[in-house]
Amino acid sequence: MLSFNNTKISFSGKTNKDLKRSYWLFKLIGYNWFVSLGKVLTTITLQLHLPIKGIIKATVFKQFCGGENIKECDATIRDLGNFNIGTILDYSVEGKESENDLDACETETIATITRAKADTHIPFCVFKITGLARMEILEKVSARKELTRQEQKEYARVSHRVGNICKAAHDAGIPVFIDAEHSWVQDAIDELANQMMQLFNLVKPIVYNTFQLYRKDRLAYLKHSFELSVKGNYYLGAKLVRGAYMEKERARAIEKGYPSPIHDTKEDTDVDYNKALSFCAEHIERIAICAGTHNEDSSMMLVELMRKNKIDSANKHIYFSQLLGMSDHISFNLAEAGYNVAKYVPYGPVREVVPYLIRRAQENTSVKGQTGRELSLIMKETERRKSSE
Numbered sequence: 001m002l003s004f005n006n007t008k009i010s011f012s013g014k015t016n017k018d019l020k021r022s023y024w025l026f027k028l029i030g031y032n033w034f035v036s037l038g039k040v041l042t043t044i045t046l047q048l049h050l051p052i053k054g055i056i057k058a059t060v061f062k063q064f065c066g067g068e069n070i071k072e073c074d075a076t077i078r079d080l081g082n083f084n085i086g087t088i089l090d091y092s093v094e095g096k097e098s099e100n101d102l103d104a105c106e107t108e109t110i111a112t113i114t115r116a117k118a119d120t121h122i123p124f125c126v127f128k129i130t131g132l133a134r135m136e137i138l139e140k141v142s143a144r145k146e147l148t149r150q151e152q153k154e155y156a157r158v159s160h161r162v163g164n165i166c167k168a169a170h171d172a173g174i175p176v177f178i179d180a181e182h183s184w185v186q187d188a189i190d191e192l193a194n195q196m197m198q199l200f201n202l203v204k205p206i207v208y209n210t211f212q213l214y215r216k217d218r219l220a221y222l223k224h225s226f227e228l229s230v231k232g233n234y235y236l237g238a239k240l241v242r243g244a245y246m247e248k249e250r251a252r253a254i255e256k257g258y259p260s261p262i263h264d265t266k267e268d269t270d271v272d273y274n275k276a277l278s279f280c281a282e283h284i285e286r287i288a289i290c291a292g293t294h295n296e297d298s299s300m301m302l303v304e305l306m307r308k309n310k311i312d313s314a315n316k317h318i319y320f321s322q323l324l325g326m327s328d329h330i331s332f333n334l335a336e337a338g339y340n341v342a343k344y345v346p347y348g349p350v351r352e353v354v355p356y357l358i359r360r361a362q363e364n365t366s367v368k369g370q371t372g373r374e375l376s377l378i379m380k381e382t383e384r385r386k387s388s389e
Contacts, residue, residue, distance in 0.1 A: 002303060002337045004296050007381035009336050010329035013083055016385065019378055022325075025063055026374045053350050060357050064325040065092070066345040070115050073347050076324070081121035084335045086342035088124045088177070088321065089115065093352040097134045099157070105131040106161040110168045117172040123319065123342050124208075124290070126177040127165060129189045133158040138185035162192050163199075166207050170200040177239050177290065180210035183249055183261045190221075194228060201234040205288035205317070208237030213273040214246060215261050222276055226283060239321075240276050241292040242269055274301055281305040281318075288317040290342075294327040299334065313338040329377050 004010075011019060066073035070089065077087045089112040096102065109127045116122035129138065137155055140147060147155060162178075169176040178193045180186060193209035200206045209225065211218045222238060229236040246262055253260040263269045277298065280289045291302050299320060305311075311318065319340045322331045335341040346356055 002300070002333060004299070004329045004333050006333055007329065007377055007384060010332050010377060011381045012332060013079055013328070016382075019382055021059070022063060023375065023378045023382070025059060026371050026378070029060075029371060056354070056357070057350050061350055061353070064323065064346065064357060065353060066324065066347045068349050069347065070111060073345055076345055077119065077121050080343055080345075083332060084341070085331055086121055086123040086319075086340070087345045088126055088342050089122060090126050090344050090346045091131070091348055092346035092356040093348040094128070094131065094355055096131070102132050102134075102158075102161065106164060109165050113165070113168045113172050113174050113176070116174045122174075123340070124175050124177055125169060126179060126344070128179045128181060129158075129162065129192060130181055130185070132161040132165075135185060138188045141191075142185050142187035159192065159195075162196065166196040166200050170206050173206075175206050175208060175237065175288070177208045177210060177237075179239075180212045180241065180243075182245050182252075183215065184252070194225070197229065197234055197237060198232050201229070201237060205235040205237040208239045208288070208290065210239040210241060210292075211276065212241055212243035213276055214243030214263055214269040216263055216268075217261065219272045219276055219279075223279065226279075226287060229286065236287045237289075238276075238280060238287055239290040239292055240273065240280070242273055242295075270295070270298070273298055277302050277305060281309050281311065284309065284311055284315070284317050290319040290321050292321045292344075294322055294330065296330060299330050303334075303339070314340065316340065326374070 014022070066076040066087070066089070073087070073089060080087055091105065091108045091112065093105065093108075096105065105127070109125065109131070112122075112125045116125055133155070137147075137151060137158065140151070141155060166176060178189065178196070181189060190209065193207065196207040197209070211222050211225075213219060222240075225238070226236050243262070249262050250260045253262075263272070273293070273295075274297075277289075277291065280287045281302070291299065293299060302318070302320070306313065306315075306318065319342055320330070320334050321342050321344060322328075323344045324346065331341050331343060346353060348356075
């Protein structure tokens with residue numbers, strides 16, 4: 001029987017030293033004051049160019065990132081592959097807006113596709129539209145505001161970058177995720193994702209859009225996207241997540257005076273997420289999904305849905321995914337049981353991925369039970385190893 005409590009399997013890829021480092025890291029980020037203080041101090045010291053890169057790289061970066069470049073991720077790709085867990089290379093540099101930086105992100109994303117083509121342990125690639133476009137232009141397009149002639153040219157370059165990446169993925173036969181982002185730029189992202197699916201998902205799912213189910217409208221939009229794919233005779237690629245921008249979304253809704261797009265309770269989000277899993281499982285011949293979740297109940301529910309709908313555990317239309325450094329008890333036990341699993345492996349220069357690392361620390365602090373769960377499993381495995389010596 002599949003169980004997420006088997007810590008021997010959960011931490012089979014970690015040495016005692018790894019467990020000890022993870023224990024102290026999760027212990028520290030369990031304190032709100034430490035995360036808040038760490039965010040301020042890290043930002044200041046990096047701005048002052050103080051020598052803390054080594055400390056960051058040996059601790060939080062090592063826990064949540066694969067390396068500073070694709071080559072440095074080789075060991076992580078290999079180690080995960082040894083346990084039948086795939087890698088999703090995620091270039092996590094963000095907040096860039098110059099044309100040169102946006103072009104560089106396109107080039108780097110295509111490089112991950114080239115790397116994936118040569119390695120069966122990299123089943124997907126991923127990118128954010130905000131890595132290829134300025135937030136301001138995406139917000140304007142999403143709001144249906146008229147673009148100036150210069151902005152039209154700029155947005156044409158954005159579409160060109162997205163098209164280049166998706167064509168490279170199609171030609172290499174490597175599926176690619178388009179990540180979801182803030183609601184006020186998501187309409188532009190959805191339009192680009194749908195255009196790419198119409199072009200490249202005719203024979204098999206290559207392009208995946210991402211659906212954040214903490215939004216009140218996303219379950220309906222998932223079903224609408226499926227209807228579009230049926231009419232267009234292409235496969236729907238859907239990465240299902242709960243969502244990552246809850247506090248920003250609610251704060252902006254209050255500031256701008258519109259109803260929050262986010263569910264009022266976590267329970268409502270859970271209901272919609274699980275309904276999305278059920279809908280996709282019922283239409284799995286035309287939908288390919290990646291269940292991006294650290295939730296044990298949803299992960300087990302998808303396993304049960306696969307059994308109920310007689311979907312083989314190795315069916316490539318269903319993948320489970322978690323972030324590197326988190327929820328190994330889900331990833332490793334699912335992989336051991338024969339299910340398709342892939343870890344998101346962020347990478348990039350230490351200084352550039354600090355915003356990502358801060359979000360990971362904040363997520364572990366804010367998500368109820370996340371840090372405590374990680375700690376309890378680590379302690380359980382530590383005790384198991386001691387008793388078996």
